[in-house]
Amino acid sequence: MSRAILFSFKKNNFKFFISKKNFSSTSEASVTFVGLGNMGLPMAQNLIKTGAKVSGFDFNQSNVDTLIKSGGTRYDTFQSAIENSEILITMLPNANAVKNVWDDAAKYAKKNSVFIDSSTISPIDAQNLAKANESNGYICADAPVSGGVMGATKATLSFMIGTKKDNFELIKKILTPMGKNFFYCGENSSGQIAKICNNLCLGITMAGLSESLALGVKLGIDSKVLSEIMGVSSGRCWSLDTYNPIPNVMENVPSSRNYENGFSMELMTKDINIALECAKKIELDLELSNKTQEHYEKIKEKGFKNKDFSFVYQYILNNKKI
Amino acid sequence: MSRAILFSFKKNNFKFFISKKNFSSTSEASVTFVGLGNMGLPMAQNLIKTGAKVSGFDFNQSNVDTLIKSGGTRYDTFQSAIENSEILITMLPNANAVKNVWDDAAKYAKKNSVFIDSSTISPIDAQNLAKANESNGYICADAPVSGGVMGATKATLSFMIGTKKDNFELIKKILTPMGKNFFYCGENSSGQIAKICNNLCLGITMAGLSESLALGVKLGIDSKVLSEIMGVSSGRCWSLDTYNPIPNVMENVPSSRNYENGFSMELMTKDINIALECAKKIELDLELSNKTQEHYEKIKEKGFKNKDFSFVYQYILNNKKI
Numbered sequence: 001m002s003r004a005i006l007f008s009f010k011k012n013n014f015k016f017f018i019s020k021k022n023f024s025s026t027s028e029a030s031v032t033f034v035g036l037g038n039m040g041l042p043m044a045q046n047l048i049k050t051g052a053k054v055s056g057f058d059f060n061q062s063n064v065d066t067l068i069k070s071g072g073t074r075y076d077t078f079q080s081a082i083e084n085s086e087i088l089i090t091m092l093p094n095a096n097a098v099k100n101v102w103d104d105a106a107k108y109a110k111k112n113s114v115f116i117d118s119s120t121i122s123p124i125d126a127q128n129l130a131k132a133n134e135s136n137g138y139i140c141a142d143a144p145v146s147g148g149v150m151g152a153t154k155a156t157l158s159f160m161i162g163t164k165k166d167n168f169e170l171i172k173k174i175l176t177p178m179g180k181n182f183f184y185c186g187e188n189s190s191g192q193i194a195k196i197c198n199n200l201c202l203g204i205t206m207a208g209l210s211e212s213l214a215l216g217v218k219l220g221i222d223s224k225v226l227s228e229i230m231g232v233s234s235g236r237c238w239s240l241d242t243y244n245p246i247p248n249v250m251e252n253v254p255s256s257r258n259y260e261n262g263f264s265m266e267l268m269t270k271d272i273n274i275a276l277e278c279a280k281k282i283e284l285d286l287e288l289s290n291k292t293q294e295h296y297e298k299i300k301e302k303g304f305k306n307k308d309f310s311f312v313y314q315y316i317l318n319n320k321k322i
Numbered sequence: 323m324s325r326a327i328l329f330s331f332k333k334n335n336f337k338f339f340i341s342k343k344n345f346s347s348t349s350e351a352s353v354t355f356v357g358l359g360n361m362g363l364p365m366a367q368n369l370i371k372t373g374a375k376v377s378g379f380d381f382n383q384s385n386v387d388t389l390i391k392s393g394g395t396r397y398d399t400f401q402s403a404i405e406n407s408e409i410l411i412t413m414l415p416n417a418n419a420v421k422n423v424w425d426d427a428a429k430y431a432k433k434n435s436v437f438i439d440s441s442t443i444s445p446i447d448a449q450n451l452a453k454a455n456e457s458n459g460y461i462c463a464d465a466p467v468s469g470g471v472m473g474a475t476k477a478t479l480s481f482m483i484g485t486k487k488d489n490f491e492l493i494k495k496i497l498t499p500m501g502k503n504f505f506y507c508g509e510n511s512s513g514q515i516a517k518i519c520n521n522l523c524l525g526i527t528m529a530g531l532s533e534s535l536a537l538g539v540k541l542g543i544d545s546k547v548l549s550e551i552m553g554v555s556s557g558r559c560w561s562l563d564t565y566n567p568i569p570n571v572m573e574n575v576p577s578s579r580n581y582e583n584g585f586s587m588e589l590m591t592k593d594i595n596i597a598l599e600c601a602k603k604i605e606l607d608l609e610l611s612n613k614t615q616e617h618y619e620k621i622k623e624k625g626f627k628n629k630d631f632s633f634v635y636q637y638i639l640n641n642k643k644i
Contacts, residue, residue: 123541124541146555146556158554158555160551181554183547183550183551184547185543185547185548185551186542186543186544186547187542189541189542190542190543190547193538193541193542193543193548194538194543194547194548194551194552196537197534197535197537197538197543197548197552197557198534198551198552198555198556198557199556199557200533200534200537200557201530201531201533201534201535201552201557201559201562202556202557204526204527204530204531204533204534204610205526205527205530205531205557205559207610208523208526208527208530208610208611208614209523209526209527211522211523211526211608211609211610211611212519212520212522212523212526212597212611213519213523214606214608215518215519215522215597215600215601215606215608216515216516216519218604218606219445219446219511219515219600219604220508220509220511220512220515221507221508221512221515221516221519222508225505225506225507225508225512225516226507226515226516226519228505229482229505229507229516229520230516230519230520230523232480232503233468233480233520233560234468234520234521234524234560234561234564234565235519235520235521235522235523235524235527235560236559236560237523237527237558237559237560238555238556238557238558238559239556240523242556243556275534275537278537278541279537282540282541283641284536284537284540284638284641285638285641285642286533286536286537286638287533287613287617288526288529288530288533288610288613288614288617289530289533289534291609291610291613292530292610295609295610316606316607316608319605319606319607320607
């Protein structure tokens, strides 16, 4: 299917043209972008910058206005936006929100339109969404991201893409203005699987590392020395060598700015929760994951939901008395 | 103190000469090496290869004989070996064994002799041993290793060294024929702290990673694809990118040879146990560490004590039914 869609890049312009029997004529393709939050808005703006025609939707009207000021296209209704675009991109807080938008879009979208979801949702939900909409004649992909608001703003996101192999190049080209790395993870839902497995591992690693570091620091070793040695030993991990949870061991990480402006406890618990729900459905018992989630949930309950997840180090160091 | 000891390197020969008022004359220094197991024997042999005079002791007499065949020096008693050497190196299974040997050596050793323990023992025990023996006039260091039997054989071990700062260069020179990396961790016991913190983190990371990978594989993503993506994402860790627990994702790792000839469950539980005992003594609650240890202990109980610790992946993948 994807081979029916032709692309042309003009200098730095991101323009693509669609020529397909289902469409009346060859025309510049346009995008409907739903979910203009901290991530979605800069992503949509980056699409516009490289030449795409983008209309945006969000419950927050001021974000929609911001997009229009950035060169976005205005449509009075979602229906007319969808009827005038060939690509739908969703960046929403949960699977229900994505399903509502995709269901609505499916009423009006032209056949062979492309539906891409960049939200982080359950792989099981992603699978169901893809099945329903592929059978309706749409090209579907899950493409969750890593890289945070910074990556969204600087167009350096990593996209983990689950879609039919034949569609990968098409999906990648559509996403190119918003990211730097594009991983083909496998069939639909594989992008979401990669995302939640990575973030689950990240969550456990950070908590386990924090136990090790707290023990070392309490026993009297210098935290920088310990981090340096572990960083070239078998305890090496991203949480240690790139995102160290001990204040002032590294610069420019949340722990060195009072755990502010990072990947929040709220987002981490959301992702681990997706992983745990999947595990439950397939009856896989993940004890460390459960224990890790308990930690993060307790920290949230104590009023630290906006702290970076590496704050778990302080929680452990202080024997949960924070 | 260490500056009183002079070294001379002749080509590849490792010879050192001691000149100190406590010693009768300048003479070639010699080493008493206690604990000639899988690690200790090749370490002592590497010392001999580079020119040191080494006498070895072990409960297993055939290992002592092997060392003598490799050029080791024979003494009929431990007392005479100690009386004729300036350096004691221990590589033993536990702190009690080390304490017995050091206590015995302290009866006969010349003042300013060097006592190095390369066993993995509790930092608290290491601290006590150092205190007692430094006050008796000995130069003490804890210098546990990483790199396993392969590293011991090839003289590529990493030594994590805890000793007075002034003694570090001396200790490093003594250990040089047996290793490649020499980390100064801080005052006495810091080497042991670094070692157990690293191995605790390794143990948790492997178990947590295994939960993430098992979830991904069960949900249907290709294990190599998932490993590759996580290896360049925030879930990256040594257990994933250097020691992957899924069979045939990487070559030359225990998981690809039926989890044989690796870092055994027995050794991993021993190291985590040291960490947990320390944590208990300083009243630090490490819940993930405890949960991880439970996993490894259960696997051991099921008859897999000699399997590599990455076998925890199979334990989790099969919902503990192994």
